[in-house]
Amino acid sequence: MHEIYEPVIGLEVHAQLSTKTKIFCACSTKFGNPPNTNVCPVCLGHPGVLPVLNKKVVEYSIKMGLAVDAKINSHSVFARKNYFYPDLPKGYQISQFELPICENGKIDITSQDGSIKSIGIKRIHMEEDAGKLIHERDNETFIDANRCGVPLIEIVTEPDLRSPKEAYDYLTNLKLILTYLDICDVNMEEGSLRCDANISIRKKGDKKLYTRTEIKNLNSFRNVEKALEFEFNRQIDLIENGEDIVQQTLLWNADLNEATPMRGKEEAHDYRYFPEPDLVPAKISNDRIDEIEKSLPELPSLKFERFIKNYSLSKYDAEILISSIELADYFEKVCKTTNEFKSASNWMISEVLKYLNEHKLDITQFPISPEHLGKLINLIKDGTISGKIGKDVFEFMFNSDEDPEKIVNEKGLLQISDLSELEVMIDSIIAKHPKDAEDYRNGNKKVIGFFVGQVMRETNGKANPQLVNKLLTEKLSRSI
Numbered sequence: 001m002h003e004i005y006e007p008v009i010g011l012e013v014h015a016q017l018s019t020k021t022k023i024f025c026a027c028s029t030k031f032g033n034p035p036n037t038n039v040c041p042v043c044l045g046h047p048g049v050l051p052v053l054n055k056k057v058v059e060y061s062i063k064m065g066l067a068v069d070a071k072i073n074s075h076s077v078f079a080r081k082n083y084f085y086p087d088l089p090k091g092y093q094i095s096q097f098e099l100p101i102c103e104n105g106k107i108d109i110t111s112q113d114g115s116i117k118s119i120g121i122k123r124i125h126m127e128e129d130a131g132k133l134i135h136e137r138d139n140e141t142f143i144d145a146n147r148c149g150v151p152l153i154e155i156v157t158e159p160d161l162r163s164p165k166e167a168y169d170y171l172t173n174l175k176l177i178l179t180y181l182d183i184c185d186v187n188m189e190e191g192s193l194r195c196d197a198n199i200s201i202r203k204k205g206d207k208k209l210y211t212r213t214e215i216k217n218l219n220s221f222r223n224v225e226k227a228l229e230f231e232f233n234r235q236i237d238l239i240e241n242g243e244d245i246v247q248q249t250l251l252w253n254a255d256l257n258e259a260t261p262m263r264g265k266e267e268a269h270d271y272r273y274f275p276e277p278d279l280v281p282a283k284i285s286n287d288r289i290d291e292i293e294k295s296l297p298e299l300p301s302l303k304f305e306r307f308i309k310n311y312s313l314s315k316y317d318a319e320i321l322i323s324s325i326e327l328a329d330y331f332e333k334v335c336k337t338t339n340e341f342k343s344a345s346n347w348m349i350s351e352v353l354k355y356l357n358e359h360k361l362d363i364t365q366f367p368i369s370p371e372h373l374g375k376l377i378n379l380i381k382d383g384t385i386s387g388k389i390g391k392d393v394f395e396f397m398f399n400s401d402e403d404p405e406k407i408v409n410e411k412g413l414l415q416i417s418d419l420s421e422l423e424v425m426i427d428s429i430i431a432k433h434p435k436d437a438e439d440y441r442n443g444n445k446k447v448i449g450f451f452v453g454q455v456m457r458e459t460n461g462k463a464n465p466q467l468v469n470k471l472l473t474e475k476l477s478r479s480i
C-alpha cells in the first residue's frame, strides 16, 4: 500500500438485533412506522419506570459471541452511559462497560497472499439505540423516538486490521455471520448495521503508533474502505510535513469523498459510566450456553471449506454459493440429484443467479426446483439433449417447473445422435456449399464453424455437437 507507513485499524460495528420488541420494554421495533408511535414511558425515559431485559436480546448476543469463538461472560453487567443529546430523552444510554456479554473472539479473513488471518474481537456488548433527529425544514428539527430502546450489539475489534481492504473483507464476513445467525437484517440504509472506523499509522517495522482518529457516518462498506484510504493518506501527509495528528472524530462525506472533523463539542466524551441500578446483572448458565450453541447453523467459514472439499469447487465458486444459507441449500439439493457438481455450480452462478437478478427475486422464490435442475444437468451430461437445448428447457421450466425429461419428450427436443441421419444431412449441406468446402481443404479450418451452424439450423439445435464436429472434420477433409 505504502512503502514507509502502514495503517492500524480497528472497527466498531453496531448491529440492530431483529427482535420483535425493544430491549427493555414491549414496544415494537418495526421500521418505518409513523414517528413516535412505537413508544411507551419506559423507552421515552419517563421518571420512575423500570426497564425489563428482553430475553431474546441476550440469546442473540450469545449466538454472535459463540459464532466468533468469544468467551461468554456468565455474569454480565449493564451500565449507564451519560450524555445529553435531544434524541436521548433519559439523558443516558443503557449499555455495557465492564463485563460485557462477550469478550475475546475472532473473525477470520483471507489476506492478500491468500493466507487466513484472524481479526480479534475485543468485546461484544448489548445496548439500546437512541432516537432519531429529523432535520426536515430550515431551522426546524423533529425528534422521532421510535428507535429509542431498539436493541443493538456493538462488536469491537482489536486494532488488527492492516489495510482498508482488510476492513472491507472483515465487514463482509461479519455481515455474512449476522445473516447466517438470522439475528440482524443487515440493512445499512435503514441503519441496522453501522460502522465507525479507528485508524492510526506507524512506520513499517516500528511499534510506535501516531495518534489515532475515528471516522463516523459511514453508510456502506465501500465508504468505510474509501474513508480509511483517505484518512491513511491524510495522516501520512501530516507526519511528512512535520505536523501533528490531532485526536478527533471525523465525518465522512461520501459526495465529496473526504472526511471533515466534527465540531469539538460534539465529541467531548465524558460518559461517566456507572452500573445501571435498575437492572440486575444478566446471569447466564453453562446449560443455557450449550443449548444456544446447539441451535447455531453451520457457519459460513465452515460451509466454505466443506463446499470446496465435498464438491471440488474453486474458492471463487464456493464463496458465491455460500453467500446465503438458502442459496447454499439449493445448490446442495441440486447435488443430491446430479453428481456433476462443477456443472451444477456453473448453472447456479451463471443461469440461476442471472435469472434471480433480472427478476429481483431471491432463491427461495426461484420457480425451478433443485431436483429438476439436477435432472436437466444429467440430461445434458448423458447426451440426451445438447447444452444449447438445455438452456431452452431451462427457460420452459421457469413457467412450469415440469420434469425436464417430460419437456424434452413432449417438445421433441431429443438430441440427434443418430449417425446415418446426420451423415445424410451433412453430405447434402457440403454438396450445397462446394466453395466453402474447398476453402476448408485449402487450409481455412475456420470454415467448419459455418458448417456446424448450418447443421444446427437444420436440426433446430438438436444435433449432438461433438458428433457433428467429428463427422464434418472427416467429410470435409476427404477430397471429392
Ligand code: ADP
Binding pocket: 008, 009, 010, 011, 012, 156, 157, 158, 159, 160, 198, 199, 200, 209, 212
Ligand atoms: P476507547 O476506549 O477509546 O473507545 P477502545 O480501546 O475501546 O478505545 O477501542 C475502540 C476501537 O479503536 C477499537 O476497535 C480498537 O481496535 C480501535 N483502536 C484502538 N487503538 C487504536 C489505534 N492505535 N489505531 C487504530 N485503532 C485503534
Ligand code: ZN
Binding pocket: 022, 025, 026, 027, 038, 039, 040, 041, 042, 043, 044, 149
Ligand atoms: Zn417502549
Ligand code: MG
Binding pocket: none
Ligand atoms: Mg471503546
